[in-house]
Amino acid sequence: MTRAIIFDFDGVIADSEVLSNTVLAEIVTELGVPTTLDDAYRDYMGKRFHDVVAAIETTVGRSLPRSFAEDYQDRTLTRFRQGLAPIAGVKEFITTFVDLPRCIASSSSPDRLAVCLDVLGLTPLFEGRVFSASNVARGKPHPDIFLHAAAEIRVAPADCIIIEDSAGGVVAGRAAGATVIGLLAAGHIREGHAATLKDAGAHYLAADYAAVDAIVRGLLAA
The missing domain is CATH 1.10.150 (DNA polymerase; domain 1)
Structure with a gap:
């Protein structure tokens, strides 16, 4: 698998x-x-x-x-x-799991994603694997963008681990049939957001990328 x-x-x-x-x-x-x-x-x-x-x-x-x-x-x-700054620990996380297929599936426009990746110095890590909801019929909370991304990287949705910070994204990930980690590490996260993501259906919650690392290792070992 x-x-x-x-x-x-x-x-x-x-x-x-x-x-x-x-x-x-x-x-x-x-x-x-x-x-x-x-x-x-x-x-x-x-x-x-x-x-x-x-x-x-x-x-x-x-x-x-x-x-x-x-x-x-x-x-x-x-x-x-x-x-613009990266979420703390994300570069190290990507490097740790660099051998796993990876991609971005975002509601943002392709142009905005390209600028942001360039500012963050992450463009080479996602070359050709950046997918925008502007390319599918329906945005989140519908699963279209995640199903599209999984098809493009040729991995079954059920074998994908999705990292999301929004309730709509969590719902979309669950609807796609993937395992969803709700991340609570960004500057916009407010009190009660963990419960919101859990209620939306997140399989796991992570306060930071150290916690995401531990969850992913557990999933890979299962």
Whole structure:
């Protein structure tokens, strides 16, 4: 049996949710609806960009200007280039399990993923194995992106270990038939998130990559 590790990206490889949701909160506030960082987490985090746009239009009660997507992308990528950091321990974890097939399956756009991987110096570790929900019919919590990723790396979904930080991602991973580890290591994690991931169906919870390492070793030995 060949095992593989499928990584979500934001909050699992890159500690990016604080930065991107801060930009969203600023933009929605500028559009006339005061929005906090926690509001942005609740309403927009983990969604495909198309769904984020729809949610913001509902919030502000009107269509967004045509320039919205480009403005948001430019502001977010500028923030990433200034201060994006990896989740602590992720590089060492990838190196430890470098012989296992691995890939990224994310709700973020291909362009954003490419910039972030370059900023973090991780591009060579995922060359040709970065998959975006923009390439499938349905985003998380549907399993489409994980089924697509498993097919691309030629490992059965049941043999994949998915590392996720969001409830929607956990639901998607379970629906794909994979083993799901809920990771609680990112800067956006709030009190009660462990229970949220457990309720969503996470098979395991990990506070950091040391805990993920131990879980993966146990799964490989089983």
